[in-house]
Amino acid sequence: MPKINLSRNHSLEPAVIKERITTLGAKLQEKYQAKTSWADDRTLNVKGTGVEGKLVISDNKVDVNLDLGFMLTPLKGKIEETLGKELEKLTAAS
Known part of the structure; x- marks a missing residue:
């Protein structure tokens, strides 16, 4: 099973993240x-x-750990790219 593992740092309050x-x-x-x-x-x-x-949310980081099934394997790169962009947006202080 292909895996997607992403991490992004954040400085947000627990309720906000x-x-x-x-x-x-x-x-x-x-x-x-x-x-x-x-x-x-x-x-x-x-x-x-x-x-x-x-x-998983920690005090200063968000970790994403996903296992993809056979049908989504060809889309792994696109899914990873999209999730990475979403994580950048949601961990940005604003």
């Missing part, structure tokens, strides 16, 4: 029909057809 990660989760649901659910205050689980993993 969690809200932004929730918004990213909604985008994943819409685009990839992946179900998202909070395992705890810092871990958003992602599970859908062809994708499974989690987004």
Whole structure:
């Protein structure tokens, strides 16, 4: 299974970064029909057809760890690029 592992630093308050990660989760649901659910205050689980993993928030970093299924393997580069851009936006202080 191909893996996507991305990390981005942030300097946001916990409530702000969690809200932004929730918004990213909604985008994943819409685009990839992946179900998202909070395992705890810092871990958003992602599970859908062809994708499974989690987004983990720490005090100064967000980690994205996803496993892609066979059908999404050809799209790995595009998915990784798109997620990277989304992470840049959501971790930006504003």
